[in-house]
Structure formats: C-alpha cells, structure tokens
Amino acid sequence: MSFASPTFLLFIVPVFLAYWWLRGRWRLLLLLAANYAFYAWWDRRLVWVLLVSTVINFVCGGRIERSATPRAKRAWLSVSLAASLGLLAWFKYHGFFAESLLAAAGALGWRLSPLAIKVVLPLGISYYTFQMLTYTLDIHRGVMKPTRSLPAFAAYASFFPHVVAGPITRAQQLIPQLEQGARFDFEHLEVGSRRILLGLFKKVFVADTLAQHLVNPVFAAPAQYSAATLGLALAGYAIQVYADFSGYSSMAIGVARLLGLKLPENFKFPYLALNIAEFWRRWHITLSRWLRDYLWWSLAKNIPFGGSLRVRLRSHAALLVVFLVCGLWHGAAWTFVAWGALHGCYIVAYEIWHRWRDARSARSPVPHWAGIAAAWVTTQAALALSWVLFRADGFGAFAAYLRGLFTGSGSQTLALAPLVWVALLALPADHFAGWLLEHHPQVRRRVPAFVQAVTYLAMIVFLFHARPEQLSPFIYFRF
C-alpha cells in the first residue's frame, strides 16, 4: 500500500476520522493497530521481526535507566545494539556476506559449501532499526527518559508514515508527541495536504515520468546511446532519485501532520549545495544526522583536537568509516559500499582542501561569483559520478555507462516527449523556490491564499492527466 496508490486513500480516510474521534489511550491503540495493519499489508510474514525488535528495545530502554552502575547500563545497551543490529545483519547482510565469502574463497582456490538459506528482507528494517536505536542510545546518554507506555513506544517504532522509508525520527522527537496526544487544528489539515500534494507531484509525475521515459531505457542499454543522451539520462536520474525520495518524505511528513504529529525534514534542496559536506546537510538529513550523532561522534570522541598529521589521519579515517557504513546501509551490495567509499573520499578531499584554503591568508584572485559557480559545478559533477554507481547493477554496468559517457561510442538518441522536459525542468523550479524560501522566507506569507489555491488545483489537474500509466516502486523502499 504505497502512499501514491488509491488503496492508501481507503486506508487513511477511516484512520484519520477514527483517530480524531478517539481520545487518549484509545487513540494510541488505534494508531498502533493502523501501523501494524499498514505494515502487514506489505508483508505479514515478517511482522514478528518488528514486534520482537520493539519489545527488546523497550525493555532495554527501561533497564538502562533503572540500572545503578555504568557497567550495567552499558550491558543493557549492548543487548539492545546486539539484538537490533543482529536482526539487521541477519536479514539484510547475511546473503551478501555469505556470497562475498564464497567468491573470495573461490578466488583463492578454496572450496566452501554454500549455506543455502534464502532470507526475505523485512520491509523498512534499516529504518526502524536505526529509529529504535535512538531510544536506547539517547537513554544511555541521558538525553531522554524512557517511556512507561509500551503502546506509545510500539506506536513510535511502527508509525506507518515513517516505518517503511523514514524520515528516521528519533524517539525523543515523536514519543512525547504520542504521549501528549495531538489537539485537532485545521492547520494540520492545511499543512498535511500541501505536503502530500507536493510529494505526490514529485513522485508520481517527476520521478516516474523520468524513470519510464528517460532513465530506465538509457540505463538498460548505455552502449547504444550517444554521450549527450547518457548525460541527459544521468541528470534525469539525479532528479528522479531526489524527486522519488523527497516526494516520499514529503508525503510521510504530510500524512503524519494530518494526525497532528510532526516528523523531521529529510531534504533541503540538496542540489543547491556548493560542497559535498553541505550536500549531506541537505540530503537525507535524518540519516546523515544519525550517522553524525551516533556513529561519527562515537568514533571521533577519542580523537584529540589538534592539527598533527596523525590526528588528522585518524579524523579522516573516522569519516571514511562513517560513509562506508552509510553505503552499506543503503544496500547489501559492493556497489553501495563503493558509493559510500566514494562519498567518504569526497568528504576527506573537501576537508583537506578546506583546511588548505583557510590556511592561506592571501585574498583569492578569483571573483566571488566565479568561485561559487566553480564550487557548484565541481560538487554536481562529483555527485553525478556517484549516482552512476548508485544506479548501476554492478561494477561492469558502472564502467559501461562511464565508457559511453566519456567516449560517446553509441549514436542513438531519445526523442523526448514535452512532458519529460517538464519533469526535468521541475527540479530547477523546485530548487529556485527553495532558494527563494531560504533567502526570503517572508515570500510564503506574502502569497495570497487564493493564488496558492489556484496553484494547488493546477497541480492536481495536471497530475491527474499527466500521471504515467503505471507507478514505479519507491527507490528507497528497497533499503
């Protein structure tokens, strides 16, 4: 039951009405039932994984708080980490590591008997594992108190707007809202509906149109296409992946808001970034903050401040580890590991360059605007390269795409329908609006409600007529 499907409408309308009709504990129980119904709709075989993970983390959270000694607290945190990450490792990475081990052994001439276990990946396991870990980690750090209410924790862990593909919401952001209970306000409807409409437009029109008419055909046979077409398809993919995921996040935030609950933002116009560090502050924000606060911080807290080469090397190594984990989180495949490593290298290179630039006291001879343009172009080119790796089924496909892009061996071009160009131009329009809102936030207040209404209606009618015949699954669902 995707947010973009008509079936979801049949789900959310009764849930919305019943949610606001009920009060207190009953509302929480309704939400819990809706969460599990939503999750089971996708795949009921693995609901137990979510349930087990929820109970373990709830118990561990309480135990960490009640334990008298730091050692006991650490022990309970370890139980939570081992159970959560163990389930994640088994379901998501078992096959990957087993196959890699077999391949490596085969290359060395050793013969190992393959472990013939097929494991089904529970939907959203990467998201809900990271979400639940914020509960025990934050209690251990003393930044939040455990909840006494299992329904509140379970409703947080399985909250249907974010359980499948985020945003990765921290326990301290959502559990207090659930415990307190939202008060009905028509503003929730206004904001929620707007976010859902914007998300639908991005996903159904922009992402799916580009996928079906430009990206999928070109990435399926890159050797046939001209370099210009490959470049256009790469730009199309960069837009598709952004529109797909930010569209989903927008819908998730909007659906939660309909229920009076606020989820964190996940995107902030990422292609406005002038360097790779800024990109990660704008792209999948909840994941990058999670990695920063819970992983990087753990790795870096023992690194002393200072400018010695050894200290810097340790700091760079910590960054590389964080991005390798980020890549592996995205998918159990070596291309994702390489994608993470590439971004780690980008960040380290940026850090080195940044330090070198700051150390130079002389004023740069390059005009300010030219510096900004060069930074933007360099950042986008680096990102484009990484998107090829992200999209490729393997390193062979990655190499084939780059070969076609740089040698121009193919000659075929695609005759793109006007709608595809509209979808391509939607990104500059979206980011221009983002830039405007970042630099002139008063703009939104100045736009009369009637003008907003005309715009929304135009989007609805356009979406109705220009939607592709078939919806593609959300890209980030497989993570």
Next chain:
Amino acid sequence: MTEERGPVGEVSGAGWVTRFRRRAPALSYTLALWLGTELLAALLLPAIVPKHIALSWYLGEHARWATGIILDVHDTSFTVYDSLTGWRNRPGSSGGRWQIDSLGSRSTHRLHETKTRPRRLLFLGSSLTNGGDRVSAVETISAYCEDSLTESVNCATMLYSLDQVALAYRGSLHRLGADVVVVGTSAAPEEGLTNRYLPFFAHSEVLMPFFKPRFLLDGDSLRLVPVPTREQWRAMFHSSAMLDTLTRDEGFLDRFESYRRLGLMPLTASLRQALTTASKLSLLLTGRRDALPLAERLMRMLADDAAGHGAKVVFMLLPARRFAFPTGLWRLLPDHYADLLARLRREGFVVLDGRDLLRRSGLPPDRLYSDGNHFQPEGNRLIAAGLRELLDPAGGATLAGVARAGRAR
C-alpha cells in the same frame, strides 16, 4: 463580535466552517475552487470540446499511432484491415512466440487450402482459442487436437467476437473445407456484439483501436452494420462525423459520452469509475444479458452455414478464472455459467463445458491459467482432451488420462 484565539491560534466560539477558513485558508480556497471547477467542467466541456479531440484524449497517443499502423499495413502489425470483419491476422506476420502462415492461421505445420489428413478442424474465436503470446503454437488447444488423422487450422483472431467469427467463416474460411468448426467463446458469448468501435468496449486495448461490424436483430432477421471504409476510419481523430454516426448503433457509446462529461477532472472521474464498477456489479448480480438472443441467433447462423458446407460446429465455453475457480465475493454470485450452458444445450447447440474439464482435472488454477482469462499449456491440453472425447468418444487419449499426466507433471 470579538474573537478569542485559543492556545493553538484557533478562533474559539466560531463555527467549524469559519475556523476552517481561518486556519486553513489555502486548503479551503482549493476545495471550493476544485468543486466549482469540477462542476463547470462537467457542464461546459462536452459543449466546448469537439468529440474527436475528446477521443484523442480518451485513447491517448498510442491509439492514434496504432490506427495508422493497421490502416497502412505496417511491417510490425500483426493484423490488417478487413472490410468484412474489421481486422484479421496478417499473413506472414510473426513476433514473440507467435507466427501466422499464408492462410492467416497459427498452425503447427505448413497447411494448404485443401486438407491433407482425413479430418480437418477449423478453430475460430479470440485470443482464448488462438493462445496468444502466452503459449507457443504447439501448446494451443488446436495443436493438442492434432494426430495422424486430424489436422487443425487455428484462425482464431485477437479480440474477435461471435459476429466476426460468423462473418469470417461465411466470407472466406468455409473454403478451408473443415469437417468440424470449433468456436471458442468466453462465458459471455454475447460480449461485444453491440459494439462497433472496439476501444469503447475494451478501453485498455489502445493498441487495437479497431472498428468491427455488428448485427442488429430485427425480429428474427439479422441486419449487418458494416465496417467503415479506411478513409472513414482514418478520419476518426480529425473530425467528429464518424463519431456522430455511432450514436445510432454503438452499444457502448455511453462510456465515451460519460468520459466527455465526467472523465476530465479527478473527482468526477472517480465518480464515473465508481458508477461503472457499480453497473458492472449489478449486471453480474442480476445476470441480465440483453444481447444473448443476438448471440444465439449468430450461433444458429454459423451452424447453418457450416452445415451448408458439410461441417458441424462445436462451441467451447472457456470461462475466465474467476468463473471457473471463484474466490472471495465471486463465490456469492449466482452461477450464470451453468444457466448459459443449459440454455445453449436446450437450443440444440453442441457445447463443450470448459469449466467442468478444468475443475475435474484437480489441478490448481495457477497451473491452468496464465492470467485471469488465458490458459497455460496445461489448461489448453485439458480442453483439447475434452474436445477429442466429444468428437471421438471411442478413441484417443481420455480426459482422465490427460489430467492424470498433468498432475504427475
């Protein structure tokens, strides 16, 4: 009256409409504007937008392209224009798992107009009988009926209805000298008989935006409404003249008219969708079949024509999966299939009960059907065994034997 703002800024003491407008101004304007626009569109658009433009929107670009393909006899087409039946298999065409010979037949070996074995079976009908792209030529019902004494000619054609089958036989296929004409039909043989322009009946078939002939039943006599000429057909997307003529004898024109009025805006389109679903459901519940007398008349005409050429006719009832193996709410529907079978047999037609063959095999539906309507090779094999038993009760492979072999596979 003074207004007090509550802790979340809402206007306390005001009615919910006022609160809605104040707290959600853009949303309230959007909803009002949306409803107004939907109403205006439903009232004005049918008067403003010419029919042929609305048809372009209704069918999309693929349909325009496909119209050109069939009329210009493009290399990639698998059908060609036919002034009698609307379209027919293009001799020599091939693609995927399917190949058409010079006779327009999907057969397993090279055929000649005169028969080369003691008995010739001529298969007519739609994709259910043809087999489509889901099975190879040797996995069709017709192929499974072949042996050293029997040859099959599979001239079944995509989306043919009973009137086209009868016309095709009368027009040219009787020359093939078949001893038995086997006509495959769905559990609703009257389907499509009141239709002239295929997309109005089967909207999803945008790649087959074809005209077909239809018969009008006038008392006991039949009057043929012929297929338009190529020029009239080609003009569909350029002028409304052809569409205007359809108001006289197109049984499904109301679907297009309701699209013109309600299909262009999201809310009314949803309403239209709901109404269409309700209407289909009511037909299923009541079992109303207005065109069944026309179907029976056409079956009689075909049987008489065949008898005139020394052949007998067998009708195969090939039910959709939901009728053969109903699940959920489908189980609660009345058994219209059994009623139809009894009625046709009472009328004296030779009818093969496809549902009985499929059910008696004991094989799971997934082994028999490749989708909701079409068969897997196993389903075709069973139907063929039943047909052979019907034609030749004393010899050959028995149905029980084929079912046993299927279960063993």
